[in-house]
Amino acid sequence: MRRPILTAGRPEPLGASLDATGANFAVFSHHASAIELCLFSPDGAREIARLPLPERTGAIWHGHVKGLKAGALYGFRAHGVWAPDQGHRFNPAKLLLDPYARGYAGVFDPLSPLLFGHDPAKGDAIASPTDSAPALPKCVLTAAPPPVPAKERPRTPWERTVFYEAHPKGLTMRHPGVPEALRGTYEALGCPAILDHLRDLGVTAVELLPVHALMDDDRLLRMGLSNYWGYNTIGFFAPEQRYFGPNGAKGLRETIRALHGAGIEVILDVVYNHTAEGDQRGPTLSFRGLDNASYYRLQQGGARRYVNDTGCGNTLNTGHPFVLRMVLDSLRWWVQAYGVDGFRFDLATALAREEHGFDCHGGFLDALRQDPVLAEVKLIAEPWDIGPGGYRLGGFPAPFAEWNDAFRDAARKFWRREPHAAQGLAERLLGSAGLFDGAGRRAWSSV
Template sequence: MREFKAKLGYFMKGATVFETGVNFSIFSKNAFRVTLEIFEKASDDEPIYIYDLNPSFNKIGDTWYVFIEGVKEGDYYTWRVDGPYKPKEGHIFDYNLHLLDPYAKAITPAYFKESFKKCLIVNSSKFLNLEEDIRPCRDFKDTIIYEMHIKLFTMNKNSLVIERGTYLGILEKIDYLKELGITAVELLPVFSYEPDDLDRKNPLTGENLRDVWGYNPIGFFSPSSNYITNLCENTVTCNQLAEFRTLVAELHKAGIEIILDVVFNHTGEGNEKGPIVSFKGLDNSIYYILEKDNKEKYCNYSGTGNTLNVSHPVVKELILDSLRYWYGVMNVDGFRFDLAAILGRDADGNWIGDLSLLKDISNDPILSKAKLIAEGWDAAGGYFLGEFPYGWAEWNGKFRDTVRKFIRGDKGQVWDLAIRIAGSPDLFGKSGREPYSSINFVTAHDGFTMWDLVSYNEKHNLENGENNLDGENNNNSWNCGIEGMTQDINIIRLRKRQVKNFIVILMISQGVPMILMGDEMAKTQYGNNNAYCQDNENNWLDWSRLEKFSDIFYFYKKMIEFRKNYNCLKRNKYFENKDSNGNGLKDISWHGVNLNQPDWSYDSHSLAFLIDGLDENNLKGEHIYVALNSYHEKLRFEIPYIPGQRWYVVVDTYNEEKSFSEEDILLDKNYYDVQGRSSIILISK
């Protein structure tokens, strides 16, 4: 029979393991009764020990704490909290509920549906291993991001991965990632969440839909157990921590950084009809922003039912502690913040930018070297692209939209395209930030894949069970003449060319390029531009397409390699439109079909430019000339003359067999006929 003894304890957050027992601490300002329950197994309904905390000596300020001798790592615990039940004032305490600790390092998986969820006691310090796991510490300007989902990447049988759909399954594809040439993976959320909380079926198949993306977290410290191997009660110890930590270390050994997509703007507890799992039951009015006139309802800046009250000191501290844990203990390299505009709002919803949690994060002494990436908008109409504090990079939605429109053939895009190619100084230069503050992307998990972008004019989301009302309507896509799948070889050729045109612009633009998982093998979601609930073969990466679209993969790989080889494509400073090194060339010069005559008119469909290879870091002396033609007919471009050097063709996306040439193909004339809807890259030697 195990024996337990309660002592005064300490007010350190969460559950902290010591040699003789475990210290527990929880915040609740409005509670008047707090109880800790200890369980021996994940499936147990009856605790092996219960302790009612005494507010006279188990509480300091609004923090409740106790040290329990006899409790050990591997045990489980929950909290029960009682307080006023006054929904109109925002209080919904219910002592009957078992609540999760916001600081829990591991949470029982969805496997144990016959019992309530519990927190697992973990000594996370043993996962530090900093001497064995050294971060690559790559400069941001040299980064090439690959946005991916743990499960969707390897779940398909044709991935030939043994541990499919898991943290460890990624290890079997590290050589593939290295061959592609990316330098960082950006993982869709890995915080604990419930994939089966969706109460909706696929109307076409009748199958239950699952929240596979994971954007509804229930804990900010616990890695999801949905991606661990051999899930069963006997293995539920700290596998999710161990296997995630192994993934980080092995990626680092391969020179690949790991960026986490983190969700701090809302939680999986949803609106007033949602479950009470943790924050609602601990202190609802503190953790969430409630409507002023009706505190029974939640402000919904996130579009998912609730909004975390990130301006409250306790919530701020929770988020900072979470980030420090993942960066300092789990050893990840950075974070991408979902709907980060919410983190820049005050409790009344006003944008306060430099005065907000965003500034606290970028100024934090622990997080000062982490890569911080923001999604600069939210679901309440907030669009603050370019307004984030110094130290932040941002998803550049304007880059995405302008490049899509230009490649589609829209008018009025050329001037803005030039600004985006130059690193968007209009957005980021005004606050003193660098070109690499711009995370350039054409596609991301939200929206069409790149192949679907050139294959569909309209979204096809009926299988999501929302009558095709979900997902973005304005995709700036073009199906190249036929909606969806086709065997028409001419349509397929055009689609491939359009994809390559996207890749060219993405890889020659100043800033940090981001690639969506599977775009390099023409992944399709069959027109679904919001596949968050599709946990099936239509959404799992189909590795058979790697052979079918080997030319797309090769082009991606070679363009990534090309970018790495030229520092002038990865500048620390914006172009100044002048000859800064005395070689007779401006750092960048803009052209049209005629030299020094760019066509900025509304009807223009083309742009050319020359980048001086003798930039601040590069002494190779190879200059880069790019011509982009989104017109449907051929255009003849004059090629600049550089004394003592000749031009060689590297890329011509119209050349189906050799879109990217590894040979020195000499250009023996002073012009180049760029075919309709195609791009070229020349280098000088």
């Protein structure tokens, strides 16, 4: 292969974007000293070019590769200091996923020691010199699909919305009305048997458990298990491949369109509070290697360790403007490219916590509420996490709805025939006014 022609390119948009002459690459890193773009053979087995991105505009590194086509495989390497005590974990031996990648080729090997920026047997004082590329999927250069027309959306009013929470695989895996070859795939969710089932139940919106690209936890794999539920995201723009049917990512878009045709909205359960990289003992897959000190909340006075308000080892730093931007860009991507009708935010308190604590008027919530694209979709908060002051039921601003665990508890007490349970359930059935009747919030704020 001839050495690719690399020019300055543009700092916008972030990620990899195709144009008439090739592909532009732009990636954020405030603390890196250099970023390299790595191109791979079509099978992902060989690194065929390593190109230092030639320009930096602010904190965005960028470059344009002439002649590159859709389907090309790539990744990044980031140079900088290895200083965990200062929060920096740069290691150019580790291939890194593009945070804005729309798809991956290959699968993770979570049990491989190659994925770690350090030697797991020796701690994180010294960076590992071993290339991680053989154990990491490669990003796929992908053309953006045409936006989903707004007229295709059911736009069911909140007061008429009936949610059905469903696992993208579990809902169809054993359904006799779904062709066996499609069971457990995105396409299966749009089969007539599933659509009829949902309509017969009176469902107006399917809330899918996480469909963002994920990695199985090494702990589970060592036990012979896998991460079935999917709350271990590594890619916020790419659909998880384990649910792919014959049409891959296109199959998910087609299924959402079929659900819309049946008058059913699609809500995604999204996990922007942490990533699959875990704590300081975890692998280096993307964010940690690109700019650990920016992407994650680190402990004050001990930047080697992560704030763990999620119980999953790390907490994304949505207080950083570029991390917040990534989340917003991801949300808009799923609305515009896939036609998603809303989002349920896992551990939403972690997203709304500022340095001084939870803030219902903080940057994350304000950014979502002022965004013209996201203003058109349903927003639902899971109003708790394990951090300080983490239980915030009733504390999110309009237009957010909230998962109401008080309703769940009241329903349980009623079915158990506990004393005075009917009174408590009546309050919840009427919308939990004591929690939500303020600041213009409606009864449907209680989910």
